[in-house]
Amino acid sequence: MYIKDLSKFENQLVTLKGWVANKRESKGLVFIVLRDGTGLCQCVADANNIDESYFNDARKTTLETSISITGKVIKDEKQIGGYEIAITELELIQVATDYPIAKKEHGVEFLMDHRHLWLRSQRQWAIMRIRNTITFAIHKFFQQEGFIQMDAPLFTGNAVEGTSTLFETDFYGDPAYLSQSGQLYGEAMAMAHNKIYTFGPTFRAEKSKTRRHLSEFWMIEPEMAFHDIFDNMDLIERFLRAVVLDVLANNKPELAMIERDISILENITKPFPRLTYDEAVKIIKGEVDVNNKNAIVSLEEELTSVVNRISEVEAEIKEREDKIKVPGMKKGEIGFNQAKIDKLKHELNELEEQSRNIPQWLSSARNFEYGNDFGGSDETVLTRLFDVPIMVYNWPHEVKAFYLKRDPENSKFARGVDTLAPEGYGEIVGGGERETDLDLLIGKINEHGLPMEAFEWYLDLRRYGSVPHAGFGLGLERLVAWVCKLPHVRETIPFPRMYGRLKP
RNA sequence: UCCUCGAUAGCUCAGCUGGUUAGAGCGAGUGACUGUUAAUCACUAGGUCCCUGGUUCGAGCCCAGGUCGGGGAGCCA
Known part of the structure; x- marks a missing residue:
């Protein structure tokens, strides 16, 4: 029996098990707001209607004391959830003393130190439910589109891009790195199954202290054979739309709890603007207006x-x-x-x-130099002007990864695409069409100073039945942060791991 | 790695140009109150003012060095 199902039991006797989320008492009455993980419900112990021992136990409850309650379900529009329980029996399971998280403003450090308890509070509860919907929606979308979920290894012997951002571990005496992308393995798997996606944790040792960074985060990386950059953008757009619509369909109450403005999420049905790098730069520098707004x-x-x-x-x-x-x-x-x-x-x-x-x-x-990659603030400046995600493509090839395909129409550019969430959020997806020219790839690997022998297997993909293919990586936490409009990604994952934070 | 802001009670914060015994609210505890939705009342218990050194008759406050945390840059999803 769960609080979410109370409406089916009006005027009946039910037993609920949960935790005391709030309590108010006066002489002959105790009001307990019970939390059972599925919802909240006010339960009333009235000294005139129940045994004295039950009433005394009700008085003994404290914040987060675990209890079992039996009582009658009474409709009351004024209450959270619309129902109230008139308690007839109450059993104390464990009496909590001095629960640290109070019903008041707390600082970030205090809350993070108590993350294991903070997860119980209503706002965090709502966010995790939305994260769950998003996770499920991602699998649903790709499965329906005929993708096969395959997993890339987490231990890797070689770095995709540089080693400064890798966590090194000991693998039977040899150095191994925790994966910072399943991308290259994804390409190999796509050549076997045509369309695949990976969904797993990713590790980056970036000493970043910003609202957008975690050291351990979850990434979804689809990879599709016979797709070019435009097919890729079509897929990204369909994918994000499906996920956000799922949240709107399933989590209206949670979105209300965290006071998310739903109208912006509802814009997801509108087409996503697609800008080339050149166009985006003009907007950032304030040379071109967009939606009647000037960035500067x-x-x-x-x-x-x-x-x-x-x-x-x-x-x-x-x-x-x-x-x-x-x-x-x-x-x-x-x-x-x-x-x-x-x-x-x-x-x-x-x-x-x-x-x-x-x-x-x-x-x-103002001083943005053409040819550079966008920084976090540039993305913020750009995306504040939009109310739907935007896609920026055709980047100067020097600033992008070695495996991105050179644009056949202009070799200055690489066929990468970044999807930026609106409202100042910035990059949530990075991807593009992959380079298929063996010689260009070898040249790029040398240019980046990467060890060729580590990439031989990857080059095999170009030697044996190479086809045009594309894919992208989505940062789950960044998507959740935007959907929930959170100030920081640390609230989007149960136990964040980030620079300076390994506990609890 | 760099820039910037900060650290005072369990929590959130005051604390004046350096000046006696460091304050408030919340929370906790005790008692009073028959329906509350962070707004009843009284009383009580809570402090290594982050650390080390310096200046001074005197440092929570000024100076130097550290530690930890917030925000940002770089890098990225």
Whole structure:
């Protein structure tokens, strides 16, 4: 019996097992908000209606105490979930003392140190449900499209691109690296099964401390024989649309819990703009407007509004602090104002960080040098202007991976494509058409200073029945972060591993 | 690796140009309250002011070096 099914048991006696998510009590009444992993439900112990021992046990409950409750299901529109339980029996399973996570603002470090408990809170619960939908939707999409799921090894002897970002391990006395992409293996598997996808963990030892980076993250890498870059873009677009529509179909309540603006997700049915690198650069530099917006001007406006908001917030904090100081205010009202002040101070810290970052981003966009790869801030500047994901293709070949196909129409470019999520999120997909020319590939491997013997097996794919093929890699956490509009990817995975974070 | 912000009670934060005994709210504990949805009231217990050194009659506050954390750059999904 689970809380999510209560509607089928109106006016019946049910038994629920779960944890105390919240509790309020007065003399003859105890209100327990029970959490059972499927939902929340208020349960009421009324001293007049139940045995004294049950009532006393109800009073003993604390935050996150585990209990079993039996009671009658009563419809009550005012309650979360629309139902309430009138308790008739209550069994304490384990009484928790001093649960660390309180119903108030906490700092990031504290919450991360208590990630094992933080996962129980409502917001995190909702995010994990959405992640689950996305994971399932990804498998569903590819399976329906006739893809075979195959897994690339996690231990690898050679680096795809450089070694500075690899975690080294000991493999029976030899160095081995944790995989940072299954890409090359994916190509081999596609030659055997035509269309395949991998879905597994990926490791990158980048000492990055930004909202977009994890050291361990989950990547989905499809690879398709007989696909060119345009087929690839068609697939990316269909794929992301299917996944987001699945979330909209299954997770409206969760999206509401985290206060996600659904209208932007609903735009997913619109076609994704496809820009060449050249076009995207013009937009970033503010030389071309898009959707009646100019990248530079709108960022300048953003900066102004951040500055204005800072003075607003400062004024409100001061006002509330002065209010509290006046003698005679009721204790509860002081507490209420103090909680508001806490929240405003957190907002103020974030705004001040933005006011330091935006000028840097502005100068980076203004001074963007044609031919460079996009940085994180460039992607932010660009994607703030859109309300659907965009695809940027035909990149200068020097800045992209060695295995990307040179554009036959202009050898300056490589047929890579990045998909950038809107609202400033940036890259969630990177991919492209693969180089099939054996000599060009050998040249690129030498150019990058990579050990040729490690790539012999890969070159075999060009020697024996080489065909045009393409694929891409999607970062699961980045997709979840955008769908949920989270400020940081660390909340999209149960136990994040990142620079400076290996526990819990 | 670089830039930038920070570290004070279990938590979130005040703490003035350096000045006696370091504060608030929340949380916790005790008692009072018959329906609450972070707003009832009273009382109680909570501190190595991150570490090391320096300046000073005097350092939570100033200086130097470190440690840890937030944000960003580079790199990337």
